[in-house]
Amino acid sequence: MNWPAYTQNQCCTTVAHHYRVCRHQIEVEVHPPSAEVYFADERYIDPINTQIRFTASVYNAINNNATWRVTNLDGGPGLGTIDHSGLYLAPQKGGIPLGHTELVIATAKSDPTRRAYAKVTLVGEGPEPEPVPKLEIYPQFAQLYYQDGSGNHNQYIDPSNKNQQYRSLLRNTTSSDITWGHIGAGTIDNNGLYTAPGSGGGIPPTTVRITAQLTHDSSVKDEARIILLNYVWPGIAP
Numbered sequence: 001m002n003w004p005a006y007t008q009n010q011c012c013t014t015v016a017h018h019y020r021v022c023r024h025q026i027e028v029e030v031h032p033p034s035a036e037v038y039f040a041d042e043r044y045i046d047p048i049n050t051q052i053r054f055t056a057s058v059y060n061a062i063n064n065n066a067t068w069r070v071t072n073l074d075g076g077p078g079l080g081t082i083d084h085s086g087l088y089l090a091p092q093k094g095g096i097p098l099g100h101t102e103l104v105i106a107t108a109k110s111d112p113t114r115r116a117y118a119k120v121t122l123v124g125e126g127p128e129p130e131p132v133p134k135l136e137i138y139p140q141f142a143q144l145y146y147q148d149g150s151g152n153h154n155q156y157i158d159p160s161n162k163n164q165q166y167r168s169l170l171r172n173t174t175s176s177d178i179t180w181g182h183i184g185a186g187t188i189d190n191n192g193l194y195t196a197p198g199s200g201g202g203i204p205p206t207t208v209r210i211t212a213q214l215t216h217d218s219s220v221k222d223e224a225r226i227i228l229l230n231y232v233w234p235g236i237a238p
Helices: none
Strands: 027-031 034-038 051-053 055-059 066-072 087-089 101-108 115-123 134-138 141-145 163-165 167-171 178-183 193-195 206-214 217-229
Touching: 027 101, 034 051, 055 066, 134 206, 141 163
Parallel strands: 027 115, 034 115, 134 217, 141 217
Antiparallel strands: 027 055, 051 087, 066 101, 101 115, 134 167, 163 193, 178 206, 206 217
């Protein structure tokens, strides 16, 4: 028996293999996560404590590069500065309150949407306060006699006890221009020489206040006190 001849076509099936590569998300880590730094102009502090270096680790990226910036807690510009290497420098004290906190932000260069944060708290009192100008006058207290005085014997008193030369002592200022004045009887000249009045007095004795102030700054001032007296020669009735 002859069987019919069959032609068999060879069928080749192409199989394509698909490979899925899973990449991990880029992560950024900053060290230290928080720090305290003294103000740049802090008194009696080692300058090394007015700065701190932050380091960034970038994971699952082609490199470990990061950019740095400083902001306040609301996202505005920071008061301190940070360079490309992560070195943070504190600002000067100025009006910044103790405990002011701002953020250091490290951003992955390979993915600007990936970043990490650290906190910096500014501490210290700032620089030594400027010396306050001060004026002192001497003597602080004196007793003087009237020049004459009706019914009294002030003529027997030496003139040196009827006048008082005042001296000034100035600190923490280059100014030497002083304005002299007085509240009460008598006179005082521009050089601080006080002269008692011709007559007056009674019980209690008269008090005069001597004033002095820096001419350009009236808040820098001092006062002294004078008691004005009459003299009665012992044993002689007025």
